[in-house]
Amino acid sequence: MAIKNTFAALVAGAGMLFATSQAGDVAPCPDDYSDRAVSYVESRLDDSRAAKVQIVSEPYRVEADLSGYSDLPGWGVDIRVKSRLPSGSFGGYMSYTVIFVNGEAVALCEDTSDLTRV
Numbered sequence: 001m002a003i004k005n006t007f008a009a010l011v012a013g014a015g016m017l018f019a020t021s022q023a024g025d026v027a028p029c030p031d032d033y034s035d036r037a038v039s040y041v042e043s044r045l046d047d048s049r050a051a052k053v054q055i056v057s058e059p060y061r062v063e064a065d066l067s068g069y070s071d072l073p074g075w076g077v078d079i080r081v082k083s084r085l086p087s088g089s090f091g092g093y094m095s096y097t098v099i100f101v102n103g104e105a106v107a108l109c110e111d112t113s114d115l116t117r118v
Helices: 002-022 033-044
Strands: 052-055 060-066 069-082 094-101 104-108 114-117
Touching: 033 052, 033 069, 033 094, 033 104, 060 094, 060 104, 069 114
Parallel strands: none
Antiparallel strands: 052 069, 060 069, 060 114, 069 094, 094 104
């Protein structure tokens, strides 16, 4: 199930990246960015039940090297995630950045080869 979710997220992200490469301006970050960031992160977890996701920053402009695109403009939102480990116990909080392009969460910082705050 996790592989399907990850694949679906990557396909959606690739479509958003293509659309952005055709546009010159950066779309504003959505007003409901916190809900979208939480949903995106939960879709990437192997077991999202009881996961704790905390938003720790306001949106900020970023440029990312992602899936063959260099300096892709978008928005970043910093989060912390505490999720269930395969053993059933909870691990510590892990920090990530959710990347938004054209109003959609398309990647995490770990998916990029370079992420620069603008």
